[in-house]
Amino acid sequence: MSQDNSRSTFRCIGKGSCGSVWAQNEFQAIKREDCHPERSVQNDFNMHRRLLEALEASRHLTKMCVPRCHELIQNDNTRWWDEHGPNFPASYSHCKTLISERIPALNATARQHLIQAFCPTERQEFVKSNPSDQDCLVRLYLGRRRHTARSERPSKLNIFSLRNFPLHLDQVELLGLDALPYAKIMAETLAVMHWAAGIDGNDVEFVLASPRCGDDSTTTFDSPSIGRHALWVLDFDCCRSMTPDEHGVEQACGAFFRNDPYYPRPNPANEGDDRLWLEFRRHFIETSRNLLGSDSELPEMLMTRIEAVAMEKRREQVAAASNHA
Structure with missing residues (x-):
């Protein structure tokens, strides 16, 4: 992928084996499935939701911090990509994308x-x-x-x-x-x-x-x-x-x-x-x-x-x- 950031308004805040992570604002993070072909944000979304559901039922046992999991965007979601796609660099294509709570950095x-x-x-x-x-x-x-x-x-x-x-x-x-x-x-x-x-x-x-x-x-x-x-x-x-x-x-x-x-x-x-x-x-x-x-x-x-x-x-x-x- 090219690093042309001429039109990007989302900021890349990390990259891993599954994909790149972008800041939409101080509250939301966007994880794109654009790296390793065997890694899946669909599975990330499913497992994340399972843990959150289990945590709700087990809140009396633990008070761990898990980011909220908001939405999984498919690559054919025309409405979302028409609105948000231009915020990525021009060379970045549509892909499965996970929207979740952004973990606040240390001060x-x-x-x-x-x-x-x-x-x-x-x-x-x-x-x-x-x-x-x-x-x-x-x-x-x-x-x-x-x-x-x-x-x-x-x-x-x-x-x-x-x-x-x-x-x-x-x-x-x-x-x-x-x-x-x-x-x-x-x-x-x-x-x-x-x-x-x-x-x-x-x-x-x-x-x-x-x-x-x-x-x-x-x-x-x-x-x-x-x-x-x-x-x-x-x-x-x-x-x-x-x-x-x-x-x-x-x-x-x-x-x-x-x-x-x-x-x-x-x-x-x-x-x-x-x-x-x-x-x-x-x-x-x-x-x-x-x-x-x-x-x-x-x-x-x-x-x-x-x-x-x-x-x-x-x-x-x-x-x-x-x-x-």
Whole structure:
């Protein structure tokens, strides 16, 4: 696709494997199906709606933030494309397009703190004035550190962007944030996805962003470093239906490890990380049993399977390192 923006009044705020995302205004986002041919905004719409419906029925169990899902536009919707098509660059053709609530970016104070904490000095002025870096959503990686306890503190990255900024567990700690409340919301979200919505959660994202204005039905956080914020879950185009049985457990376990490392991971080598995992595990099982019934074995079966796979992966890594030594 050409990047001719001569007539564009919508602003591109992101691109991924499924498509490009555009800002219609400060409240709505437009996700076009114009990239990978095997990714589907139709499936994104269907799975998104299923999660929202399940959340309504499970609101007593969790207060997670999920964007509202407004409308799926087909490529032959003449009325919509006649009105809105000219707002895209001239070379962009009609395609399936998902209209949803725009997740509000972190505010200027939060962005300033992230720049000071993690951006290389020589790039700070550029990032502060770069319009793209105002679209600041922070991917929260509670399952990965940038370094181990035995290595030196990592140097700041030479390439830096606040758009989809990856915040690893060690950076969470450097910002003075308590990882546990976020881990609990992730556990609740995963339980609702699996057992209430019946979806595997494959390739969903968890981001820190500003809260929805005027909404007291979701959990918010406040901190000296990044101010008032919320944890949002988004991107459901790779999710698939799953059954509440052993086959579903295997499917959910596979999705857990295919995702970016948002969820805590079992890590006996780091006592603090393993404690976080155990709390995530406990909270997932508790929320799951509230949904399935206290006698259900599926929640613990899934957590035990994840621990076994994590152990297998560590053994493979150790063996690979030994072979290269």
